[in-house]
Amino acid sequence: MADIYIVNTCTVTNMADRKSRQMLHRARKRNPDAVVVAVGCYVQADKEKLLKDGGIDLLIGNNKKRDLVNILEEYLAGREEKTEQNTAVIDIGKTREYENMQLRRTGEHTRAYIKIQDGCNQFCSYCIIPHVRGRVRSRRKEEILSEVKALAENGYQEVVLTGIHLSSYGVDFSQEEKQAQGMEEESGLLSIIKSIHEVQGIERIRVGSLEPGIVTEEWAKQLVQLPKFCPHFHLSLQSGCDATLKRMNRRYTTSEYYEKVELLRRIFQNPAITTDVIVGFPGETEEEFSITQAFLEKIRFYEMHVFKYSPRKGTPAAGMEQQIPEEKKADRSDRLLEMGRQFSKEYRSLWIGNQVEVLFEEEKMIEGKAYQVGYTRQYVRVAKRTDISLANVMDRVRVTDFLTEDIVV
Ligand code: SF4
Known part of the structure; x- marks a missing residue:
């Protein structure tokens, strides 16, 4: 209590x-x-x-x-009654200030999640986030670097950069602010990744969810030269059908998306490409769903997070006609999850027989035996059979087989 x-x-x-x-x-x-x-x-x-x-x-x-x-x-x-006056709720759509909060230590993980951006200007038709998080606000570079340095001093080797709409990092800075932070020449995200790359003790930089629009040849070619950057790209797709994407108010087409994936696969060696998909969006016919399935087959993601569309009052999609019955959403979700399992297995199989670098995190008992488990740069889960704790140890191992459906050994 x-x-x-x-x-x-x-x-x-x-x-x-x-x-x-x-x-x-x-x-x-x-x-x-x-x-x-x-x-x-x-x-x-x-x-x-x-x-x-x-x-x-x-x-x-x-x-x-x-x-x-x-x-x-x-x-x-x-200890007074709560009133409108002692309630701390501002008009979030009007604020331009990034609320800076510093993190020095996280829970049990060896990986630290660092928030560098808040808000979103995209207004996808199903999403309430722009209304409750406000417009894009980016955290200043020196504040991010001070947090990263403190985390590195506390022994963290891997940082994950997160935000509501990470690809928009820096778009709200004025020309002078960009200049002062040395990011006038390139995308804000690339600039912050490069600066973190210089921080001693940090060995891995991973990024959270990205919009396909951020991927350009130049951007990818610069990233591939940064050895600490993890080639793990979570590109939100949401639907593989252009008509559905349009109703969702997503700002890319499937062919643009496909081009970006191809570009990443050309520049990086076996990058992990993961995504989110929503099934049962209002008006999603069986035909539209089949188009999405075919698109997913074409890309073959390492991991797919499948969500059944859930209406959120106050968003345009909640008021759209032709809402899809729950049983149909569940059936579509099951079909994609099954497909996702196959793709995931295929991707993990690519690593069998290869040497990989693993940042170990925790001990796990599997069939009565102790294993040390961690992740590769591509976020493939790897186990090593030993009783000795390897938490936060970076090591190279040769992958020989699957240990479970989602762990290789
Ligand atoms: S889904 Fe993402 S991009 Fe779209 S409005 Fe919500 S936060 Fe923004």
Whole structure:
């Protein structure tokens, strides 16, 4: 039982709203005298509703998380009723400020996730994020580098750069700001990767989800020269059918997407290409779904995250006609998941017989034997049979076979 419960809420689907409410009410039930604080996207999306909810004491929206301790202290000093005045929710669409928060140590992982960007200007028709996270805001290079250096000093060898729309990193900087940060000549993301590459102790730089638009020949040719850069590209696809992509308001066509994948495969040796796909988007006919299947067959991703479309109120797609029944979405999802398993196996098989570099993370017992398990630069999971902990050790091993469906040994 805690005295203070802080729930970082999500609002990405109607279901996420419900889960956020459940979590807040569960906290209240555990300790009726606790201070229950709702933070984040759901607060940002539905402040009015939460203000009326007697089970929640404080509301803190996005770009205000940094003030959490001060807000809590003030509240505890007075312990007043929550009101519109002590609610920390700003007009997120208007702010241009990146909310800087520093990370020095993470939970159990050997890999540190570093947020470098917030907000999105894309407005895909199914997505609420631009409304609750606001416009693109990028973190300044010196702040990122200071965090990366602190993490490296604490022994982290791998960093993963994340953001809501990472490909837009830097687009909000003025010409002067770009110049001051030495990024006027190239994409902001490339510039920050190059700067992190110089940080002693960091051996791997991985990037989160990217839009295909960022991939150009010049961009890829510069990245391939950076040995610390991990050739693992998560390019959000969402659909392999142009008509569906158009209804989703995605800003590329399947042929453009395909070209980018081909380019990466030409410049990098066996890069890992992974993606997200949404099935059952409003109006997705059987024919459109088959077009997506055929496109996925053509690309053969290393990993596909398959999502059943879930309407989010307040987005154009939630009001579209021809919503797809749940059974149909489930069936399409099962078909893609099966396909994804095959592709994944194919990609992992490519590494059998090869020497790979692994950053080991944890020990895992498999069929009664201890293995040290980690990932290659391409995010292939590899196990080595030994009882000695190799956590955070980088080593080279020869892959001989599959140990389980998703681990090679
Ligand atoms: S690009 Fe991503 S975050 Fe932005 S609106 Fe589309 S799905 Fe949402």
